[in-house]
Structures are given as C-alpha cells and as structure tokens.
Amino acid sequence: MNxxxxxxxxxxxxxxxxxxxxxxxxxxxxxxxxxxxxxxxAPTNSLLFLCSNEESVCEQWRADFEHDSGxxxxxxxxxxxxxxxxxxxxxxxxxFDVWVGGPSDSYVLASERGLLEPxxxxxxxxxxxxxxxxxxxxxGVYGSVLALCSNxxxxxxxxxxxxxxxxxxxxxRFETWISAPSPLTSGxxxxxxxxQTQIFDEAEDHLEKVFSNVGRFTHSGTAPASVVAxxxxxxxxxxxxxCKQQFASNVNLDxxxxxxxxxxxxxxxxxxxxxxxxxxxxxxxxxxxxxSGQGAMERAGIPQSPINxxxxxxxxxxxxxxxxxxxxxxxxxxxxxxxEWLRWATDYVEFSK
Amino acid sequence: xSLDSNQDRLSPLLDVVARTIIFITVLIGIVYPWGVLxxxxxxxxxxxxxxxxxxxxxxxxxxSALVAFVTSTVAAFVVAIVRSLPRRMSMVFDGAFLLPATVxxxxxxxxxxxxxxxxxxxxxxxxxxxLGHFALLISFGLALFPYAYALLRISVWNxxxxxxxxxxxxxxxxxxxxxxxxxxxxxxxxxxxWMVVFVLAISDPLVPMMxxxxxxxxSHSVWILTTxxxxxxxxxxxxxxxxxxxxxxxxxxxRTVNSRDLFPTLQGVSNASSRVSFxxxxxxxxxPRMLISTLVCVIVILPIVVMxxxxxxxxxxxxxxxxxxxxxxxxxxxxxSIIIAGSGLWLKxxxxxxxxxxxxxxxxxxxxxxxTGTALGLAYGPASTLAASLTPGARSMLSSLLMVxxxxxxxxxxxxxxxxxxxxxxxxQDFETALMLGASVARATRVATLTWxxxxxxxxxxxxxxxxxxxxxxxxxxTSPSTPxxxxxxxxxxxxxxxxxxxxxxxxxxGAILLLLLLTSLLLSVRTFRKSARL
Numbered sequence: 001m002n003x004x005x006x007x008x009x010x011x012x013x014x015x016x017x018x019x020x021x022x023x024x025x026x027x028x029x030x031x032x033x034x035x036x037x038x039x040x041x042a043p044t045n046s047l048l049f050l051c052s053n054e055e056s057v058c059e060q061w062r063a064d065f066e067h068d069s070g071x072x073x074x075x076x077x078x079x080x081x082x083x084x085x086x087x088x089x090x091x092x093x094x095x096f097d098v099w100v101g102g103p104s105d106s107y108v109l110a111s112e113r114g115l116l117e118p119x120x121x122x123x124x125x126x127x128x129x130x131x132x133x134x135x136x137x138x139x140g141v142y143g144s145v146l147a148l149c150s151n152x153x154x155x156x157x158x159x160x161x162x163x164x165x166x167x168x169x170x171x172x173r174f175e176t177w178i179s180a181p182s183p184l185t186s187g188x189x190x191x192x193x194x195x196q197t198q199i200f201d202e203a204e205d206h207l208e209k210v211f212s213n214v215g216r217f218t219h220s221g222t223a224p225a226s227v228v229a230x231x232x233x234x235x236x237x238x239x240x241x242x243c244k245q246q247f248a249s250n251v252n253l254d255x256x257x258x259x260x261x262x263x264x265x266x267x268x269x270x271x272x273x274x275x276x277x278x279x280x281x282x283x284x285x286x287x288x289x290x291x292s293g294q295g296a297m298e299r300a301g302i303p304q305s306p307i308n309x310x311x312x313x314x315x316x317x318x319x320x321x322x323x324x325x326x327x328x329x330x331x332x333x334x335x336x337x338x339x340e341w342l343r344w345a346t347d348y349v350e351f352s353k
Numbered sequence: 354x355s356l357d358s359n360q361d362r363l364s365p366l367l368d369v370v371a372r373t374i375i376f377i378t379v380l381i382g383i384v385y386p387w388g389v390l391x392x393x394x395x396x397x398x399x400x401x402x403x404x405x406x407x408x409x410x411x412x413x414x415x416x417s418a419l420v421a422f423v424t425s426t427v428a429a430f431v432v433a434i435v436r437s438l439p440r441r442m443s444m445v446f447d448g449a450f451l452l453p454a455t456v457x458x459x460x461x462x463x464x465x466x467x468x469x470x471x472x473x474x475x476x477x478x479x480x481x482x483x484l485g486h487f488a489l490l491i492s493f494g495l496a497l498f499p500y501a502y503a504l505l506r507i508s509v510w511n512x513x514x515x516x517x518x519x520x521x522x523x524x525x526x527x528x529x530x531x532x533x534x535x536x537x538x539x540x541x542x543x544x545x546x547w548m549v550v551f552v553l554a555i556s557d558p559l560v561p562m563m564x565x566x567x568x569x570x571x572s573h574s575v576w577i578l579t580t581x582x583x584x585x586x587x588x589x590x591x592x593x594x595x596x597x598x599x600x601x602x603x604x605x606x607x608r609t610v611n612s613r614d615l616f617p618t619l620q621g622v623s624n625a626s627s628r629v630s631f632x633x634x635x636x637x638x639x640x641p642r643m644l645i646s647t648l649v650c651v652i653v654i655l656p657i658v659v660m661x662x663x664x665x666x667x668x669x670x671x672x673x674x675x676x677x678x679x680x681x682x683x684x685x686x687x688x689x690s691i692i693i694a695g696s697g698l699w700l701k702x703x704x705x706x707x708x709x710x711x712x713x714x715x716x717x718x719x720x721x722x723x724x725t726g727t728a729l730g731l732a733y734g735p736a737s738t739l740a741a742s743l744t745p746g747a748r749s750m751l752s753s754l755l756m757v758x759x760x761x762x763x764x765x766x767x768x769x770x771x772x773x774x775x776x777x778x779x780x781x782q783d784f785e786t787a788l789m790l791g792a793s794v795a796r797a798t799r800v801a802t803l804t805w806x807x808x809x810x811x812x813x814x815x816x817x818x819x820x821x822x823x824x825x826x827x828x829x830x831x832t833s834p835s836t837p838x839x840x841x842x843x844x845x846x847x848x849x850x851x852x853x854x855x856x857x858x859x860x861x862x863x864g865a866i867l868l869l870l871l872l873t874s875l876l877l878s879v880r881t882f883r884k885s886a887r888l
Contacts, residue, residue, distance in 0.1 A: 079581070082581045082833065086735065089583050093740075093741045095735045095752075176484055182581075185577065216484065216562075216563065216564070219834060219844075223850065226851065230472070230852075343400060346400045350574055351408065
C-alpha cells in the first residue's frame with residue numbers, strides 16, 4: 001500500500017508540474033494570438049477614404065498625406081460605379097470619411113442623393129468653375145482625357161489598321177482585339193460610353209458594334225492599358241495617363257485622341273455626409289487641393305493633370321491649348337444620362353447572348 | 354466515481370453545448386441571411402426582368418451540368434485506369450492530378466489564356482484568343498477535374514481486392530472483373546463527383562468574366578448586381594432561382610445515389626497497403642494505361658506549367674499585407690471551423706443513425722456560393738440594416754467578421770465532411786481508455802480532446818488555407834478586388850494582365866497547401882494506423 005501511495009505521489013508530482021507548464025504555455029500562446037489578432041479587428045480613429053483612382057495613386061495619396069499631416073490614414077480602392085453603389089447603400093451611416101478619385105459625374109449623383117457634405121478648402125477658388133460644384137459638395141483633384149491606347153507592334157503583326165477614331169473600332173477586323181472596362185463597374189467605361197452617345201446619332205448601333213469587338217471587359221477602368229501592353233489586345237479604351245503609365249515599363253504604346261471628339265474626366269473629391277472623422281477628412285481635402293496633393297499623381301508615375309489653375313500643365317490649360325476635339329459638356333450632363341445608359345449597358349453587357 | 358457515471362454527467366452537458374453551437378451557426382450562417390435575402394427579393398425595383406433571371410440561371414445550369422458531365426466522365430475513366438496501375442505509379446498520378454486544385458479556377462483560366470491564347474508563350478501568332486463559351490468549358494473542366502478525380506479515387510478505395518484476385522485466379526476477363534468489382538463503387542461515386550463539380554462551376558463568377566463575358570451567367574450577374582450596381586432585389590431574385598436550380602439538381606443526384614447517407618462514397622478509411630490488387634491485370638499491357646494516364650496528366654497540369662514559366666520574382670508592396678490579413682482571418686476561421694465541425698461530429702457520434710447533421714452540413718455545401726455571398730452581404734455587409742445600427746468601431750469589426758463568416762460557410766462543412774471521410778469520430782475511445790486507466794474525468798477529457806485537436810487543427814488549417822486561396826464564392830461578394838486577401842488580390846492582378854505576379858503568388862500558396870496536405874496525410878495515417886492496430 002505504501003509503495004502504491006508513494007508511487008502515486010512519485011507519478012503525480014511531475015504530472016502536475018507538466019500540467020502547470022503546459023497551462024502556462026497555453027496561456028502564453030493564447031496571449032500572443034490575442035495580441036496579434038485583436039488589433040486587426042479593433043476600431044481605430046484613423047481617417048478612412050474611398051479611392052477610385054489607380055491604386056498606385058491612392059497609395060501615394062495615403063502615404064504623402066499621412067506623412068504631411070501625421071494622421072493615420074487607410075483607404076479602400078473601388079471602381080467608381082462600385083464606389084457610388086457602396087456609399088449609396090450605406091443608409092446614411094458611411095463607412096468612409098472621404099471619397100476621392102473617379103469621374104465627377106458620379107459625385108454629382110452622390111451630391112443629389114445627399115451623400116456629400118459641402119466643404120470649401122483654402123484652394124477652392126483656384127479651381128476653375130467647370131471643375132467643381134458651385135455648392136462645394138465636390139471639387140476636382142486631377143483631370144485626364146479619354147483616348148485610344150494602341151499597341152503598334154500587335155497592330156502591325158496582325159495586319160490591323162491603326163485606329164484614329166471611335167468609328168474605326170466598329171471594324172470587324174478588331175473582333176476580340178479591343179480591351180475596354182465594363183460600364184457596369186467602371187466610371188472610365190461610363191465616360192467612354194457617354195462620349196460615344198453624344199457623337200453618334202445611332203449610338204446604340206455603334207456601341208453594339210464596338211462592344212462586339214471587345215475580347216474581355218475588365219473590371220477596372222485602369223486595367224485595359226495593361227492588357228494592351230501585355231499583347232493580349234491591340235487597342236484599349238481608357239484615359240490617356242493610364243496608357244502613358246505603361247511607358248515606364250518600356251512598352252511602346254500609341255495614345256490617340258479620337259478624331260470625332262473625346263471627353264475628359266475631372267477626378268473629384270468630396271466629404272461624405274455623416275463621416276466619423278469629419279475634421280480629418282477636411283484636412284485631407286485641404287491637402288488634396290494643395291500643391292503637395294496636386295503633385296501626388298505625378299509622383300505615383302501617372303501623369304494626370306493637376307486641377308489647380310495656378311499649377312503648370314493643369315487641365316484647363318491643356319483643354320484650352322490642345323488641338324484635340326473635346327466635347328463641351330458638364331459632369332451634370334453625364335450624371336443625368338447615367339440611369340438610362342446604365343440600364344442599356346446592363347441589358348447588353350450582362351444579359352445579352 | 355465509475356466510468357458510466359462520469360460519462361452520464363459529461364455527455365449531456367457536451368450535447369447541450371454542441372446543440373447550442375450548431376443552432377447559433379445555423380441562425381447566423383443560414384436563417385438570418387436567407388431571411389434578409391427573401392425579403393430583398395420581394396422589393397419591387399430591379400434592373401433584371403423575370404425573363405433575364407430565368408435565362409441567366411438556365412445558361413449557368415446548362416454550362417455547369419455540361420462541365421460536370423464531361424469532367425466526371427473523364428475522371429471516372431482515368432480513375433479506372435490509374436487504380437489498375439502499380440501502386441507507386443498511381444501515387445505519382447494521384448499527386449499530379451491534384452495539383453490544379455490548389456489554384457483558383459480563374460487563375461487556371463488566365464494561365465490557359467497566357468499560355469495558349471493569342472500572344473501566349475506556347476502559342477503561334479495565328480492562335481485565336483482564349484475567349485468564348487468553349488474557353489469557359491475548358492477552364493472549368495481543367496480547374497475542377499481534381500475534385501472529380503479525388504472523389505472517385507476515394508470511392509474505389511473500398512473495392513474488395515480479394516475478389517479481384519480471386520476473379521483473376523479463376524480466369525475471369527478483366528472487363529468482367531471491373532464490371533463486378535470496381536464499377537459498382539465507381540458508379541456510386543460518379544453522381545457525387547458530378548454534383549461537387551456542378552456546384553463549384555455554377556458558383557464562380559470570375560471565369561465567365563475572364564473568358565466568356567458577355568454571356569448570360571447567373572453568378573456573374575448576381576455579383577455585378579450586388580457589388581457594382583447595388584440592385585439588391587435583382588441579385589436576391591437570381592440567387593433564389595440559382596438555389597432552386599441547384600437544390601433540384603442536388604435532389605436528382607441524391608435520388609441517383611439512392612442512399613439515405615449523404616456521404617456514401619466517402620466512408621471508410623483508406624488502407625494504404627491495399628489500394629491496388631496484388632495480382633496484375635491479365636492481357637492488359639501496362640504501357641497503354643500509362644500512356645493514357647500520362648496524356649491526361651500532362652493536359653491537366655499544363656496551366657501549372659504555364660504559371661511556372663510566366664512567374665516573376667517581383668512581388669508588389671501589397672504582398673506582405675495580403676499574407677498578414679489572410680493569416681489573421683484564417684486563424685479565426687480555423688478556430689470557428691473546429692468548433693462548428695467538432696460540434697457536428699460530436700452530435701453525429703452520439704447519434705450515429707441520425708442523418709440530420711449530415712443533411713445540415715451537406716446542404717451547406719450544396720448552396721451555391723453566389724447565393725450565400727449575396728445573402729451574407731445583404732445581412733451583414735456595409736449596406737445592411739445591422740451594420741447601419743452599429744457604432745463605427747463595431748461596424749469595422751463586423752466587416753472583418755463577415756470575411757470569417759464567408760470562409761466558414763465553406764470551411765466548416767468541408768472540415769466536417771473530411772473528418773467523416775477519414776472515419777474519425779470524436780475520440781470517445783481515447784476518453785474511455787483514459788478513464789479505464791484511472792485518469793480523472795478532466796484529464797481524460799483533456800487527453801482525448803488534445804489528440805483529436807492535433808489532427809483536426811492540421812486538417813482544418815489545410816482546408817481553410819485551400820478555401821482562402823482557391824474559393825471565389827462567397828468571399829468575392831463581401832470584399833472588393835482591392836481587399837488584401839488572396840483571391841480578391843489575385844483577381845485584381847489577373848484583371849490587370851499582371852499574370853507574372855499572380856502566378857508567383859498562386860504558386861507560393863499552392864506550395865504551402867501541398868506541404869500542409871502532406872502533413873495532414875502523415876498525421877492521419879498515424880491516427881489510422883493506431884486505430885487499425887487497436888482494432
């Protein structure tokens with residue numbers, strides 16, 4: 001019996017010791033895990049902006065503003081149409097503080113839906129009237145002109161004509177050689193679609209011919225230039241800066257402004273109504289319209305024109321001096337046609353055979 | 354305290370805990386989201402007319418059915434051949450055929466385009482673009498072949514090998530042997546493999562977006578209507594139609610299987626030493642079988658080869674953030690999967706003859722990911738009534754949890770099915786053995802739980818990693834292409850024609866999955882060996 005008792009004690013002591021060590025180790029692992037996981041889920045007071053520009057510009061805005069202001073800043077990138085759908089469905093409690101980037105016609109709609117809170121940054125007066133909302137619900141940050149971005153090597157290799165205008169894209173020889181963003185997801189695509197509806201009387205017929213030549217509709221408006229640069233397609237419908245961005249990769253691409261006429265985007269910014277970090281959001285708007293903010297696109301490697309009329313190579317100067325035929329319209333014109341053409345695009349692109 | 358009285362006290366308590374967990378899971382994952390979805394479908398405004406909804410669902414059903422038919426048929430043929438090969442050869446083919454399963458279908462589709470489409474690295478200049486309906490079928494076929502192959506391979510594990518040897522000794526023809534031994538098992542597995550491929554194909558919006566857009570596709574329409582246009586009513590209607598179509602097809606499959614047990618092909622533990630017969634086929638030369646297997650294998654792994662050739666070393670600055678976010682979300686998903694699947698397994702172990710838990714987990718896998726994604730997005734997404742009623746901090750947490758819930762809708766049922774497939778039940782035997790050897794109830798519980806956890810964790814980690822790296826639905830419905838998670842990020846890269854970076858990332862993750870699979874199979878074989886030895 002004694003032996004058994006002592007034996008039991010002998011076995012129990014190291015067992016308890018082991019259990020204690022294991023328990024400690026378990027707690028330690030749990031503590032490390034919690035320390036690791038909780039910050040990922042924890043709420044923060046940092047500024048959160050919704051970005052509809054090319055991701056590299058969004059990241060440049062974030063990093064530069066954080067550096068200049070000291071405010072911790074995060075962003076989510078969404079194509080313009082998705083961004084508008086997202087903030088519209090937020091039921092008055094926005095997830096984001098500021099929306100930056102993407103054609104301003106979507107900002108006109110957002111303003112009409114009461115999603116934007118007016119704010120006039122210091123440099124508001126330096127922005128031309130055509131590139132801002134008179135009630136300061138939004139203002140322009142950058143500008144880009146719509147263009148055809150073609151790969152001359154691919155065109156020549158495949159005996160394809162070098163397109164100079166929208167009508168050229170109807171040519172059946174371009175079947176599957178055109179890369180374009182989906183008008184259902186991309187603001188770039190909607191600007192292109194609307195531009196063509198203004199130029200052609202039989203717009204639907206023209207668009208159907210062009211769209212039937214599109215090999216793959218990309219999700220994002222910034223993607224077609226990359227698709228053409230990779231040789232997957234020969235011509236992209238996109239904003240000129242996205243095409244010029246590819247020059248850095250030593251890809252030879254031609255930027256052609258359609259001879260029938262083209263249009264431009266005013267990439268806008270606005271404070272979202274009911275933003276949680278409204279004061280930080282206003283600081284971002286101030287910064288975006290400042291010289292530092294206006295130079296961020298160039299620093300990111302995308303030559304989008306600044307909007308501030310006092311800066312060199314600004315959009316107004318480009319439009320007034322260029323030989324390119326540019327439609328005379330306002331972002332509100334696009335905005336008011338949006339529902340009608342979005343319905344057409346849904347029927348044609350999403351539900352057609 | 355006697356063994357019986359200990360069990361009497363503990364088991365009912367664990368029953369209550371398990372039932373509560375399953376109840377909450379069903380409430381959060383199915384009842385509430387689908388309630389919101391049905392209510393949304395009743396709202397009047399929608400861009401999608403009834404005819405358009407029907408057309409999109411009909412095309413998706415037809416496309417997916419065709420993909421599933423061709424894939425299952427080819428897989429059945431290949432399985433029949435591979436299982437007749439010497440064991441070492443069949444193991445090589447098993448490994449090779451499973452490779453594409455570690456990569457998302459839209460990446461496979463991108464690889465085919467980059468490799469053999471216009472301007473591709475293996476394509477002559479006159480090659481047409483890898484686009485259109487045919488490209489859709491090829492992409493899905495190659496991407497989903499491994500699933501059909503794996504399920505059918507498992508279904509023939511339990512073929513009575515002694516019967517094959519007896520047949521050969523007695524001079525039966527190979528065809529007669531096959532028809533009477535292998536075929537009955539294979540035949541039972543085919544509907545199951547067909548159904549899995551069908552559900553995976555019908556839930557994926559990205560392959561149609563990559564190769565055949567515009568072409569009516571229900572998943573794609575649901576995705577665009579939900580995320581881009583904000584037409585929740587239209588998305589909800591298509592989701593419900595998609596669910597009805599899938600459940601109808603599922604019911605047909607269930608009737609074809611003709612068994613009350615939902616996992617008839619997945620039962621039983623593979624005995625590593627008896628996968629092929631000891632005797633060799635008579636009058637069947639080895640080389641034609643090797644040639645056919647090799648040919649199919651080369652075709653199936655071609656996209657992976659293209660990925661190797663096109664991969665580039667320059668990963669973007671976002672890459673570390675993608676990995677860290679994926680790891681954070683995955684840890685929570687693994688924990689959730691183990692808790693939910695463990696509760697289901699406990700209840701199944703307590704009532705082995707009840708099929709309720711099997712049906713529940715089986716149905717969870719049967720629901721198309723597109724419909725699940727829409728339901729989850731409407732119920733818990735940023736535009737949901739629930740999110741709007743929360744504080745900003747709580748909303749931020751909800752959006753992180755939503756990703757975990759989205760992964761759990763796949764990983765928890767898959768963990769349950771996988772554990773069932775390997776024949777592992779809750780370690781009741783370990784628990785009883787520990788009690789008989791004099792351990793306290795607490796210690797016996799701890800020993801049994803830890804033993805089970807070790808295997809479940811590694812299996813669950815493998816499943817969660819595979820789900821987060823491969824599955825498109827429902828995660829694409831609750832994130833955006835810029836979200837630093839594996840699949841959305843990969844999609845963004847492929848959409849921007851940056852296939853080199855996408856290949857590198859996909860191959861890295863594929864390697865990690867393969868390593869984990871190896872670890873899982875080693876641990877499970879140890880468990881299986883222990884179990885066999887004890888019995």
